[in-house]
Amino acid sequence: MRSKTNATLIALAIAGGSVMFSAPVASAAAYCSGSGYTATNEPMERCTTLSNGILYNKQVSGTTVYTTYSKTGGSSISAKLGYTYSGSTKYASATSISSGQTVKKSFGLGATAYCKSMTGVLNYSGGTFQTPATHC
Incomplete structure (x- = not known):
């Protein structure tokens, strides 16, 4: 019985740890400074605060870029997320x-x-918005 209890506690600890590790990633998009930096304050992650949300751009590894929009208010929109690089x-x-x-x-x-x-770019009927440029 003791080993079953220990296994359960270990499983709960691992699950709890994974939640703790994923929280900073989610919260990075929830904060945007006036100068366009996320909570990490790294130039590879930039953001801009819009009236109804935060647009966020992150370069990862060298072969992937993520564009994220966290909508905090207003009506639903139909939008396209993207990125601009080298004029395209x-x-x-x-x-x-x-x-x-x-x-x-x-x-x-x-x-x-x-x-x-x-x-990072957000395009919808209300206009097109972009983040400051990410870089190293």
Whole structure:
């Protein structure tokens, strides 16, 4: 019986630890400084605060960029998330985003894009918005 109890406690500890490890990733998009930095304060993660949410861009590894929008208020919108790099903008297909919802899109890049200047982009009927440029 003791080993079953220990196994249960270990499983709960592991599950609790995984929640703790994932929390900073989610909270990074929830904070955006006036100078366009997330809570990590790293140039590879930049953001901009909009009237009804936060637009967030993050370069990862050298071959992936993530654009995320956390909608904090207002009506639902149909929007496209994307990124601009080297004068070209690429978008994912349009998706509906409601207040309280966070939508994240990932884009594959060539290895030569790593550390290069790029911005996250949100496009919808109300206009196009972008983050400050990420870089190394």
